[in-house]
Amino acid sequence: MRNFKKILSLLISMILVFGLSACNDVDPDYGVSEKQETVEEETQDIEETKIMSSDRVMSNYFDISLFDEENYAQIYLGKKFEIDATYADEELPVPSKLSDMSELGWHLCDGNEYNENSLVFAYETITVVLENEKGLKVTAQLYNSSRSSVKLSKCYIVKFRIDNDFYIDSANYTPFNINGITNNMAITDIINTLGTPSHFYAVSENSYYLDYFITKRDRRNGITVYINPIDDNITAIEFSFYK
Numbered sequence: 001m002r003n004f005k006k007i008l009s010l011l012i013s014m015i016l017v018f019g020l021s022a023c024n025d026v027d028p029d030y031g032v033s034e035k036q037e038t039v040e041e042e043t044q045d046i047e048e049t050k051i052m053s054s055d056r057v058m059s060n061y062f063d064i065s066l067f068d069e070e071n072y073a074q075i076y077l078g079k080k081f082e083i084d085a086t087y088a089d090e091e092l093p094v095p096s097k098l099s100d101m102s103e104l105g106w107h108l109c110d111g112n113e114y115n116e117n118s119l120v121f122a123y124e125t126i127t128v129v130l131e132n133e134k135g136l137k138v139t140a141q142l143y144n145s146s147r148s149s150v151k152l153s154k155c156y157i158v159k160f161r162i163d164n165d166f167y168i169d170s171a172n173y174t175p176f177n178i179n180g181i182t183n184n185m186a187i188t189d190i191i192n193t194l195g196t197p198s199h200f201y202a203v204s205e206n207s208y209y210l211d212y213f214i215t216k217r218d219r220r221n222g223i224t225v226y227i228n229p230i231d232d233n234i235t236a237i238e239f240s241f242y243k
Helices: 002-023 034-048 098-103 187-194
Strands: 085-087 106-108 125-132 137-143 156-163 176-178 199-204 207-213 221-228 233-240
Touching: 085 156, 098 106, 176 233, 187 221
Parallel strands: none
Antiparallel strands: 085 176, 106 125, 125 137, 137 156, 156 233, 199 207, 207 221, 221 233
16 A cells, blocks of 8 residues: 555656646757857848948958948048158158258259249149259149149148159168158058058059048048058058148
8 A cells, every 4th residue: 555655646746747847938048158149149240231342452451341332431630630751861841832842952853844933823733853962852742722823932832752662672762751651561550550541542453542531521631652462562652731
């Protein structure tokens, strides 16, 4: 009789256990880790990010999703940014006048189409070549911001361009330093120094340029760095400030 009661009690206990288990729904998240959930969320975010730019070269250097279909981004150097430029360890101030450059040892070299007395029309830009006593040359642009014609000597130099000769003769090159950008920098060095550009353009497979604008209201370049993505180097640099 005692054995019968024990067996009956055991059967009742088993029925209760299985009955209670059958009432609980299976947890759909059982066995799914939080890490897997995070990966799924990140993947979904990436899929929702719309890539406007079709360029796949510069995407190796900065976030391409910041740029539109014309490769412009809402990124600027800022109103407080100032050009700090030296060439052959000598200052190249911008904006400046020809008289300012003369005091620094630079003058219009022979062969220029314009001289100091040439008339420049209103809102016209003139390109000249300056030379110093050492025979170094630099390209400069002067701009007449007035509403009437004035002499070239009255215009401001608003832009300089320097071609990088480091890879032509690395033993006898002319050093430049434009806000930390120097002759022998790679593309990643440029980005680390100036940040992501405001705009970039592919001239060809081995020729790009990176534009850095001062502010949103003025898309005239503060600094433009010309690069060769294949050789990973700088070919030229321009810097400007309009007055």
